[in-house]
Amino acid sequence: MERFALELKGLNKTYPQWRKPGVDALVDVNFSVCRGEILGLLGPNGAGKTTAIKCICGLILPDTGTISYFGHETANGIARYVSAVLEGNRNIYWRLTSRENLEFFAGLQGLSPSSVKTKIHDILDNFDLTDKEDVPARKLSRGMQQKLALGCALIRDTPILLLDEPTLGLDVETSFDLRRYIKNLAKEDGKTILLSSHDMNVVEDICDRVVIIDHGCVITDDTVERLKGVFKVQAYEIGLHGRHRNLERALGDGMEVDIRDSRTTLRCQLKDSTAFYNLVDMLKKRNIEIDYIKTLEPNFEEIFIKVLGGERA
Amino acid sequence: MMDFYVFVAIVKKYFIELKRYAFNTVMMMFGIYILFALVFFGLQSFGAATETLESAIVGFALWIFAILGFVELSWSILEEARNGTLEQLYLSPVSFGRISGYRVLASFFVNMVLIGAFLIAMMVGTGHYLNLDPGVIILLFLTLLSISGIGYIMGGLALVFKKVQATLNVFQFLFIILLMLPAVMDEGVILYVLPVSWGSALINRVMVSGTPFLALSPWSILILFVNSLAYFAAGYLIFGYLERVAKKKGLLGHY
Structure with a gap:
């Protein structure tokens, strides 16, 4: 069985600029994520996190380098492996209800409505959205919208989940609930999670390992515990x-x-x-x-x- | 089977939104009807011939039909990017090009009903009754294919350049010229080569001149078929190229 769920090898990306030298967004980026691991992808604004995440999603084509999903280098089958919450509560259709959003995203993954009935029920139940299932997403609170966006990614049932700022703008209680749920997704369901966040408390709380990127280069790749030990x-x-x-x-x-x-x-x-x-x-x-x-x-x-x-x- | 479930999800979402915003749809159609009435009665007051007036009814309905189909491919990409849902569509196992195609297909059926109702309202309102041959649906579908081709190109440009609203508006007026071209010439290479025009000419022949669909020459339908397929294929290929450019430049979505 392939050890790594996700492996980036020698990834380079330069954005060309008109009459100026290109901007190096990724410079020889190498890192991997094991099955069931939660990896924190950290870095200051403009470090290259977004480009790396978009490359993993297939939304940006790298200049050179490869990305493997469970050992497969694929350009067309990424959706079989990866789902993502890239823009928090903006990743859902605000005119559709919670249930309709979940049904639509399941359909978008090519899943039959009958095969996801139980799963939709479970997601609504787990995220305390059952009594809001018929409420349009625009009328939900930000925390609920964020949960629904995560639910829409989960309904796709992919083994890799990319989360960008999953707790941004949430109150303490909702943030705590969501963190606990994300931890369970890795521990109990074996999901591989790549998380990007500026909230170091979230990273420290739920990530097994962190990769820190700056100016497009990986400057640290280590476990949270070891980093804490080194800088003790x-x-x-x-x-x-x-x-x-x-x-x-x-x-x-x-x-x-x-x-x-x-x-x-x-x-x-x-x-x-x-x-x-x-x-x-x-x-x-x-x-x-x-x-x-x-x-x-x-x-x-x-x-x-x-x-x-x-x-x- | 995967494509079928994606198609079902898209059709369902389309209907839900249409139903939820029924008032908006009705008001939009009412507004278009008022605009049509102004055009029609304006032409009538200038003493236009019966055939010209009936052509105006068909042309106006076709124009609305063309715009609705065109919008589905071009404006909706901008809207998805603005809303933050475009990336999610790209994360489907079915390509975005196909998803867009399914959306056009879903809108085709809905627009058929809307435009059909609109056409009846126009006929009743003006007292000019057209030949409603079921074969027109085939001609409409083929005409929509060429419109989709242009829609794909504009959709691709929207992915790369983002701000293409002005160009989209220009195209809406270009459709008027293309649709009205058969009023100036009956036949000719220009009609065969340009998008939409030959479809408009054949639809006019059936609905205004009363020629039954089955009486149209097979060559004329073959020309429409080849023309529409060529525009559709070219549009789809150009969209694929522009999509790749957007992916290379990191321009997909809003994220």
């Missing part, structure tokens, strides 16, 4: 009893002191364990009572910025 710093949060106003001056740069009610919270990043013990000794000498000490996990957003800034993973 000795950062601590120390809770102190009492209010200690003069502490920030005594501790110097790199220390953040937060005083609230009768407690002081100290957040710091230290270069080694000796620095940590020195800090604890200093607090003891000043008779400051320590309430708790917590190790801080590196923030994925910071990791992303560090990688883009040129730090090596």
